[in-house]
Amino acid sequence: MIEVRGLSRFYGAHRAVNDVSFSIGANEVVGFLGLNGAGKSTTLKIIAGLIPPSVGTVIVDGVDVTTAPVSFRASIGFLPEEPPLYDEMTVIEFLRFLGRLRGLDSETLTARIPRVLEMCQLTEQCDRLISELSHGYKKRVGIAQAIIHQPKLVILDEPISGLDPQQIVDMRAVIKGLSTEATVLLSSHILSEISQTCDRVLVLKDGRKIADGSESELSTRSTQKLCLVLRQPAADKNQDSVRKFLEDCDFVETFQITPSTETGLVEVVVELSSDQREDLVSGLVHAGVGVRKIEDTMDELEEIFMAKIKEGVA
Amino acid sequence: MSTVLLLARRELASYLNTSWGYAVLFFVLVADGLWFNLLAVTDQPRLSAEVLEMFFFGCGGMAMIAGVLLTMRGLAEERSAGTMVLLQTAPISDAQIVTGKFLGSLGFLTLITALTFYMPALVELNGKVSWGQILSGYLGVILLGSVSLAVGLWGSAIGRNQLLSAILAGFLAGFLVISWYIARHTQPPLADVFGYMAVFDRHFMSFVRGRINTESVVYYISVIFFFLLWATRVLQSRRQS
Numbered sequence: 001m002i003e004v005r006g007l008s009r010f011y012g013a014h015r016a017v018n019d020v021s022f023s024i025g026a027n028e029v030v031g032f033l034g035l036n037g038a039g040k041s042t043t044l045k046i047i048a049g050l051i052p053p054s055v056g057t058v059i060v061d062g063v064d065v066t067t068a069p070v071s072f073r074a075s076i077g078f079l080p081e082e083p084p085l086y087d088e089m090t091v092i093e094f095l096r097f098l099g100r101l102r103g104l105d106s107e108t109l110t111a112r113i114p115r116v117l118e119m120c121q122l123t124e125q126c127d128r129l130i131s132e133l134s135h136g137y138k139k140r141v142g143i144a145q146a147i148i149h150q151p152k153l154v155i156l157d158e159p160i161s162g163l164d165p166q167q168i169v170d171m172r173a174v175i176k177g178l179s180t181e182a183t184v185l186l187s188s189h190i191l192s193e194i195s196q197t198c199d200r201v202l203v204l205k206d207g208r209k210i211a212d213g214s215e216s217e218l219s220t221r222s223t224q225k226l227c228l229v230l231r232q233p234a235a236d237k238n239q240d241s242v243r244k245f246l247e248d249c250d251f252v253e254t255f256q257i258t259p260s261t262e263t264g265l266v267e268v269v270v271e272l273s274s275d276q277r278e279d280l281v282s283g284l285v286h287a288g289v290g291v292r293k294i295e296d297t298m299d300e301l302e303e304i305f306m307a308k309i310k311e312g313v314a
Numbered sequence: 315m316s317t318v319l320l321l322a323r324r325e326l327a328s329y330l331n332t333s334w335g336y337a338v339l340f341f342v343l344v345a346d347g348l349w350f351n352l353l354a355v356t357d358q359p360r361l362s363a364e365v366l367e368m369f370f371f372g373c374g375g376m377a378m379i380a381g382v383l384l385t386m387r388g389l390a391e392e393r394s395a396g397t398m399v400l401l402q403t404a405p406i407s408d409a410q411i412v413t414g415k416f417l418g419s420l421g422f423l424t425l426i427t428a429l430t431f432y433m434p435a436l437v438e439l440n441g442k443v444s445w446g447q448i449l450s451g452y453l454g455v456i457l458l459g460s461v462s463l464a465v466g467l468w469g470s471a472i473g474r475n476q477l478l479s480a481i482l483a484g485f486l487a488g489f490l491v492i493s494w495y496i497a498r499h500t501q502p503p504l505a506d507v508f509g510y511m512a513v514f515d516r517h518f519m520s521f522v523r524g525r526i527n528t529e530s531v532v533y534y535i536s537v538i539f540f541f542l543l544w545a546t547r548v549l550q551s552r553r554q555s
Binding site: 078088 | 321324395396398402
């Protein structure tokens with residue numbers, strides 16, 4: 001549904017986006033990751049039709065941004081990091097104005113506005129002046145304006161920045177709700193947020209796409225570092241059974257055993273060549289070792305992200 | 315066209331809902347009133363036509379100042395508040411954005427100008443006025459104000475902030491006003507060019523005397539079109555940069 005082909009963008013001699021290509025299917029929620037200056041915001045602005053690409057194109061539902069920029073923008077909803085709002089308007093006046101600006105007639109808008117207010121959990125705020133709203137509500141009004149015209153693609157740039165924990169939870173629900181009627185492309189610095197809300201991740205580095213896939217697809221290509229808390233057999237005081245098992249496992253790359261302060265327990269940090277957590281746990285249990293706890297040493301997406309950034313290639 | 319009118323309505327509402335719009339309205343009405351009382355209506359007996367001529371002369375000047383003050387916010391404020399992105403990601407062209415802003419501010423300037431009507435009406439009460447002169451005078455004021463609005467929008471498209479926009483637009487509008495003076499101190503063909511460009515002296519004075527000069531109407535419309543087109547090009551080039 002969304003096709004990005006060979007996208008590049010120059011600022012003078014600097015190439016902010018370098019030959020980026022990907023496609024996104026309908027109703028997918030895709031996360032955009034990258035360090036500062038990786039080209040995320042520039043790419044999002046091009047896809048939103050705000051700035052033209054230097055080379056390449058974006059096609060949404062068959063409409064090309066380079067050949068039909070005005071009609072292209074009708075299929076896009078965009079929320080920049082700071083929500084653009086007319087403070088002197090009420091929420092409902094603002095949505096009505098934006099809806100009309102994006103080509104909806106009065107009748108369609110009358111039917112559409114309550115639905116959008118409900119989706120963005122704004123129904124009780126609809127008659128308040130935007131200037132009186134909290135930051136969290138302003139973000140939601142920003143999302144509401146982005147979806148008022150039922151776009152095919154909704155682009156959210158850092159939608160949870162500056163929100164408190166409760167607002168983040170609410171925003172997560174709003175974003176998930178959006179995917180019922182549109183494709184969502186969002187960028188965030190908070191990797192756990194991408195992990196919780198997105199079906200797929202795109203990673204940019206120095207303007208280039210270096211990874212593209214679901215979290216599980218990407219994680220199978222990387223090593224996995226786990227932290228285990230084990231109960232060693234009573235007779236095995238030197239952790240020999242744990243050590244021998246891990247040495248014999250061909251999918252264990254490295255491991256480090258630390259006796260726990262709690263009697264009879266050891267902590268093991270183990271690096272696996274592939275995602276074989278089940279094999280690891282069942283092997284340990286067969287060796288007579290009790291498994292008390294198993295967890296990723298880092299957030300999985302964080303690990304993938306750091307690995308990809310280090311690799312710098314897809 | 316409906317999109318342009320929607321933008322124009324929003325622009326007009328922004329003047330009516332903010333203190334800036336009322337500040338400009340108050341300033342213009344007070345200045346026009348003072349001008350009318352102190353300079354148009356004097357102790358010396360005057361013909362009604364002369365009083366109206368003096369009134370429209372001052373009214374035209376104030377319309378030019380108001381034009382710059384009203385539009386200095388237009389695009390510069392949208393940019394600084396970050397709301398330009400709402401307009402530039404909507405399925406509308408940059409020309410529609412500029413035209414909508416222009417028509418909205420023209421609506422407000424027309425409202426301000428209409429509120430001065432009590433002054434020619436007072437002349438009618440105490441003398442005998444030509445309604446043709448009043449109509450042509452107001453047409454001239456609106457055309458002159460429109461030139462200033464277009465120049466102001468251009469300044470607002472170019473300027474990094476509202477103050478810079480006002481300075482740029484004020485400088486250019488001032489140049490168009492004083493070009494009659496430059497024309498006097500230059501040789502042909504430059505003198506002819508500057509003389510023709512004199513937005514006030516060459517083109518406005520016939521309106522205040524009750525004559526609608528087609529050449530001047532065409533001149534004003536051309537200048538308005540030129541600056542609106544330039545403002546549109548500035549918006550388009552900003553997308554590229």
